[in-house]
Amino acid sequence: MSSYPVVHLNDSTMREGMQIESVDISVHDKIRLLDTLSQTGIEQIEAGSFVSPRYTPQMEHIDEVMAGFTPADGVRYTGVALNQQGRERRGKWMPPLSDAPMPVSLMTHLCDTFVRRNTNRTRQAEIDIWPAVVAAAREAGAREAGLMVGAAFGSNFEGPFSLDERMTVFRQEHALWDEAQIPVTWLGLADPMSWCMPNWVAEQLRAVLGEWPGITNFYLHLHDGRGMALPSIYAALDTLDDRHALYLDVTAGGVGGCPYCGNGRATGMAPTEDVVHMLETMGIATGVDLNKLIEAVHLLEQIIGRPAMGHVSKAGPRPGRGELYDPNLPLIETHQDALFFIRGQDSVVSDMRPWREPIPPPGPRS
Secondary structure (H helix, E strand, O other): OOOOOEEEEEEOOOHHHHOOOOOOHHHHHHHHHHHHHHHHOOOEEEEEEEEOOOHHHHHHHHHHHHHHOOOOOOOEEEEEEOOHHHHHHOOOOOOOEEOOOOOOEEEEEEEEEHHHHOOHHHHHHHHHHHHHHHHHHHHHHOOEEEEEEOOEEEEEOOEEOOOHHHHHHHHHHHHHHHHHHOOOEEEEEEEOOOOHHHHHHHHHHHHHHOOOOOOOOEEEEEEEOOOHHHEEEEEEHHHHOOOOOOEEEEEEEOOOEEEEEEEHHHEEEEEEHHHHHHHHHHHOOOOHHHHHHHHHHHHHHHHOOOOOOOHHHHHHHOOHHHOOOOOOOOOOOHHHHHHHHOOOOOHHHOOOOOOOOOOOOOOOOO
């Protein structure tokens, strides 16, 4: 039997999801959604980002959301800040906010075009600040560090990136940490433009494990515009083992995306509910109440005014032995009727049962 890594979920609905949605979503609705997600048992929630509303207008009222929501015990809340001004704004809300678990890391995107579109900088500018990041970490007494690559697998503007290209960057980053005598224990792969593939993820992780066995924590930020985020997460689970920890960014309903990547809302993320369902079925405990999570997805759909892209919130989780469907359940055709798993069989509009006589319940299996 395979041994799996410890898995940590970070729900980014309030940041990754909301940043691509309408600016007309009210603070009240954002607070309702954040409070609902807080009651699902998810261990970490990214509550938003402290950025300029000029570029991300959906985050204009982040301070009001922070002031209005009710933090839940046992949940780590984080927020993204991209510059000193943002860090100062975020600092006013710590607590309830806290730092994400990933230590200080060196990072660059492989796609210069994406960096220019997303942050109005260049890839070289990202690399140029590496020495300052290392120096600050050393002065602060950092005991561990991380490596990070964005647009890791490919770009809608520049095409695919190879294992050799990623490893070249990782080696450059690792060398700076080695020079500073700070151990590297983390590695992150971000895929904003949905280029991830299961075999590429597995290949990359095997290469890192072979070259740097001291890296035991892995962070994946995988977008799902081409349906490969969940299979790629499975590939990571299958490649790593119980010596490792895997940190995953997910969003309720799979909403999310960057407006600068070229796919808009179609970019999506791995849906939190689908990931939880897969993990729990594989025997990997998440601590998440899947029914409450599905309720949060349905609230999200009400707020954004359209169906989200996840699956388990629509078809329901695999029924347990005491929850198997009635053999004489009427024909189910619509998404609304399929929600009988939450609303009860009486909610089914159809009464069609074309079989001639009642179907008996299944007998015991030997």
